[in-house]
Amino acid sequence: MSSLSRRGFLTGLSVTAGGAALAACSTDEQDRVMAQGEGDTRLQDAIVAFDDVHQAGIATPVQTHLNLIAFTLADGVDRAGLTRLMRSWTEDSRALCTGETPLGSLEPELVVAPANLTITCGFGPRIFDVAGLTEKRPDWLTPLPDFSRDELDPQWGQSDLVIQVCADDPLMVSHATRHLVRSGVDYARVAWLQQGFLHADGSVSEGTTPRNLFGQVDGTVNPRQDEDFDDQVWISGNQPAWAQGSTSMVVRRITMNMDTWEMLDRTSREVSMGRSLHNGAPLTGTEEFDEPDFAAVDKYGLPVIDKDSHVARAHHPDQKLLRRPYNYDLPPEPGSEQLSNSGLVFICYQQDPVRQYVPIQQRLDDADRLNEWISHIGSAVYWIPPGTSPDGRERDRFWAQRLLEDE
Secondary structure, X not given: OOEXXXXXXXXXXXXXXXXXXXXXXXXXXXXXXXXXXXXXXXXXXXXXXXXXXXXXXXXXXXXXXXXXXXXXXXXXXXXXXXXXXXXXXXXXXXXXXXXXXXXXXXXXXXXXXXXXXXXXXXXXXXXXXXXXXXXXXXOOOOOOOXXXXXXXXXXXXOOOEEEEXXXXXXXXXXXXXXXXXXXXXXXXXXXXXEEEEOOOOOOOOOOOOOEOOOOOEOOOOOOOOHHHHHHHOOEOOOOOHHHOOEEEEEEEEEEEOHHHHOOOOHHHHHHHHOEXXXXXXXXXXXXXXXXXXXXXXXXXXXXXXXXXOHHHHHOOOOOOOEEOOEEEXXXXXXXXXXXXXXXXXXXXXXXXXOOOHHHHHHHHHHOOHHHHOEEXXXXXXXXXXXXXXXXXXXXXXXXXXXXXXXX
């Protein structure tokens, strides 16, 4: 799942004394190229493998930019039409992610820098009905339960399909989005588009936990080892062949009231979260990945980590998942007294959201210090088909092939 750089590979074959001189002049050359407006050459060979056991864009290290596009199937589209769409989208995505021009595209200049592009596809509940496969729909693929604090806006609700486009170059993200929207226009129309961002490319080393707009690290407890992904994210075991290697995606759009949050002092912000803002360490530890001690008390006998802090409410040893959220920051709504229009496109992956996500969110809904500054305004759940192979021998040749062609 890691990025593949052809230039880096070839360079690595000849690390000699001359390589030091080459490295010394590389910065000057890059500056020259940038000054000429030719773009960041680091991104030209930055490729994430499209074909694998699992779809890219899940375990892949997070990229800088996100376009999350929801689609509603056009009237009259049946399983055959859906199959054609999946075949077309998969072939085009495979080309885009490897820096090649998809068939029918007149814009080869826009794919010269893949910039770690990943394109990930998911199915909403209605897809199984449209395809005549209702009996195969996973039990968990239903709308999430109503949470008491939700303020859901229908414009950010459930859709039939979802495409997650991520890359380290906004131009690549935009081009891939436009191409897929255009190529699927006969089969699906856009229901909503959620855009997000993280740290600028290169400003945070791989393995560093990104931060949200509250300044908090977001994703400390994510799985990091293959066995953790197998236990928490990938669907396997006693499942049909078409589901092996798939997963589920939960999308929640969360507004964050920056205006009132910024009235808090630093200590109050850390108490609400249960972690240090400096490095994300639990208030009972010194490093980000220290295990929180919820039994620890201060000299007055009070819990060091507030029992209603976000960390305390979210923590459960048997309910873990992969968080892959992105920030959004938009102009203020016209006529709104709130100057900020900011928040989180919260995306998480897990084997079973009913078993893993829902209990966590229910505890947060019941009592979480952060609830004073956040509101959930969008919600959707999707099945993410397994990965692919270009010849279809090892795996599906296109997304959900075995499901859609199963008689």
